[in-house]
Amino acid sequence: MSEPWYQDGLRFTCTRCGHCCTGEPGYVWVTDAELAAIAAYRGETLEEVRTLYSRWTERGRTLREKVSGDCVFYDRHKGCTVYPVRPPQCRTWPFWESNLTSPEQWERTQEACPGAGRGELIGVEEITKRLKAIRL
Secondary structure, eight states, X not given: OOOOTTTTOEEEOOOXXXXXXXXXXXXXXXXXXXXHHHHHHHTOOHHHHHHHHEEEOSSOEEEOBOTXXXXXXXXXXXXXXXXXXXXXHHHHTTOOGGGSSOHHHHXXXXXXXXXXXXXXXXXXXXXXXXXXXXXX
């Protein structure tokens, strides 16, 4: 098996800019265990969090969005209000298969995300771990 094009690692640091949490609606896939962590962090019950902040789709459970398309847990002044317990999909950004298909795709990711291509060098082992954590 050949080495990935990013075998020397890629730089990334989360600037908490919110670009990946705002804008067009999307899907942030969550499990009941992940919702339970959010519930505990917020001091709410799992049922409250499941009902108020998530919805069921044909593919599974996802976080709701605000009318603006922003994630239900994103505050434009405070940032992510559940950052310490954010779902794996959020934790693994930008190391998703769709962003790592080619150097050109990584360049497009860097244009959208101010932390991509900057900061800490993330090694190929850690990138691979994050890639395997969630399949989108």
